[in-house]
Amino acid sequence: MAQQSRFEELALPYRDAAYNLAYWIVRNSDDAEDVVQDAYLRAYRAFNGFRGEEMRPWLFAIVRHCAYRLLKVRKRTYDLVPLDETNSPDVASGDPSAEDTLVEAVNAQHVRAALAELPLAYRDVVVLREMESLSYSEIAEITGVPIGTVMSRLSRGRALLRKAMKGRETESGSDAL
Amino acid sequence: MRCEDVQNELSPYLDGALPIEQQKAIGSHLEACRRCAAHLDDYRRIGRTLREKVIERAPAGLQERIRAELEKEEHEQSRGAPWQSRRFIAQAAALLLVAGLSGAGGWIAATTGSRTPPLAHDVMTAHVRSLLQDNLMQVASSDQHTVKPWFAGRLDFAPPVQDLATQGFALKGGRLDYVGSRRVAAVIYMRRQHVINVFTWPSDPSHPLPSLSQSSNGYNSVRWTSGGMVYWAVSDLNMKELGEFQALLSAA
Numbered sequence: 407m408a409q410q411s412r413f414e415e416l417a418l419p420y421r422d423a424a425y426n427l428a429y430w431i432v433r434n435s436d437d438a439e440d441v442v443q444d445a446y447l448r449a450y451r452a453f454n455g456f457r458g459e460e461m462r463p464w465l466f467a468i469v470r471h472c473a474y475r476l477l478k479v480r481k482r483t484y485d486l487v488p489l490d491e492t493n494s495p496d497v498a499s500g501d502p503s504a505e506d507t508l509v510e511a512v513n514a515q516h517v518r519a520a521l522a523e524l525p526l527a528y529r530d531v532v533v534l535r536e537m538e539s540l541s542y543s544e545i546a547e548i549t550g551v552p553i554g555t556v557m558s559r560l561s562r563g564r565a566l567l568r569k570a571m572k573g574r575e576t577e578s579g580s581d582a583l
Numbered sequence: 584m585r586c587e588d589v590q591n592e593l594s595p596y597l598d599g600a601l602p603i604e605q606q607k608a609i610g611s612h613l614e615a616c617r618r619c620a621a622h623l624d625d626y627r628r629i630g631r632t633l634r635e636k637v638i639e640r641a642p643a644g645l646q647e648r649i650r651a652e653l654e655k656e657e658h659e660q661s662r663g664a665p666w667q668s669r670r671f672i673a674q675a676a677a678l679l680l681v682a683g684l685s686g687a688g689g690w691i692a693a694t695t696g697s698r699t700p701p702l703a704h705d706v707m708t709a710h711v712r713s714l715l716q717d718n719l720m721q722v723a724s725s726d727q728h729t730v731k732p733w734f735a736g737r738l739d740f741a742p743p744v745q746d747l748a749t750q751g752f753a754l755k756g757g758r759l760d761y762v763g764s765r766r767v768a769a770v771i772y773m774r775r776q777h778v779i780n781v782f783t784w785p786s787d788p789s790h791p792l793p794s795l796s797q798s799s800n801g802y803n804s805v806r807w808t809s810g811g812m813v814y815w816a817v818s819d820l821n822m823k824e825l826g827e828f829q830a831l832l833s834a835a
Contacts, residue, residue, distance in 0.1 A: 420778070430639070442645065521633065524694055536630045536633045561595065568629060
């Protein structure tokens with residue numbers, strides 16, 4: 407019992423964050439909830455091997471793994487790293503609207519839609535950095551890629567989000583909030 | 584530097600992840616170039632919107648469902664030789680008790696009713712967790728002018744941060760934490776070797792929290808509201824000095 411309450415004490419406070427991560431990988435609330443429950447159970451089973459390193463990256467790695475597994479099981483089409491990732495991320499240029507600034511208040515619905523459409527490899531890195539404020543090395547630990555890759559995916563992810571926002575703003579005029 | 588090169592590095596620049604010379608070079612370019620500065624500002628505002636408006640919250644009851652799963656797991660693990668396991672007997676008794684209560688509502692009331700109030704529990708847990716792991720501080724600085732802006736991009740309120748080093752309470756840094764299912768500021772101070780976590784969030788006028796001071800499990804805590812903010816200081820420091828600390832913070 408002591409083990410269980412220690413686990414609950416360390417891991418349960420992150421349930422909202424774990425759910426948010428799962429949600430933005432699987433993009434639906436029922437699946438996200440299943441993923442979080444599954445992940446907590448797996449984390450608990452592995453808790454004997456937990457040696458007091460940081461709970462959050464450890465738990466998030468499990469959540470992410472469970473979420474990807476669910477996507478695979480469902481055989482959903484999901485966009486892994488696009489081939490052009492290694493090319494220079496010169497997304498800033500080329501887009502005629504890229505020089506305009508976004509209107510003062512960023513429309514939350516537009517950001518939400520833009521994030522949902524972001525390729526998965528960028529989406530989870532953006533979620534971990536922008537929403538959970540994790541460090542590059544923590545994100546590298548969670549996603550199992552080198553820090554340099556975290557950095558370039560985040561760069562590209564942010565640039566794609568901004569580009570998508572601009573597209574949406576032009577479409578709908580500037581009816582942002 | 585050319586604008587294109589600057590814009591390609593804005594993401595790591597924003598996170599302070601570039602070598603110091605490069606951070607500086609981009610910083611001075613941004614002071615001179617409005618276009619690149621506006622680009623960075625877009626990143627900032629998108630990030631802020633993601634944090635504040637796009638984040639998903641766990642549905643109600645998820646915590647209870649996770650707990651129930653863990654409970655079941657414990658139960659199944661001890662099924663090997665149940666009659667030899669004292670824990671099994673205790674759990675079986677607990678399960679019988681739970682079964683006797685009517686429905687989930689009764690179960691939740693039974694598991695939460697007799698314990699520490701959830702908010703106090705969250706605060707205590709956050710304090711202990713911050714000590715157990717190496718995540719006491721996300722921004723380590725004794726300079727309030729470094730700690731304050733760190734929070735600015737991460738919270739929708741500005742937690743007061745003060746340096747009380749001359750009074751013997753040294754500012755150590757800050758961190759984000761979760762209390763009562765919301766993001767709160769944790770500002771860390773030290774008194775000798777005692778860590779003080781001050782959790783701060785805007786008070787809810789429809790649910791005012793009365794001031795309180797209490798001790799549990801060897802930790803002391805004081806809570807007060809001032810200037811529209813709830814403050815909750817937790818430490819293993821004695822109650823007398825914690826009271827002095829409260830007086831200094833709320834006087835400043």
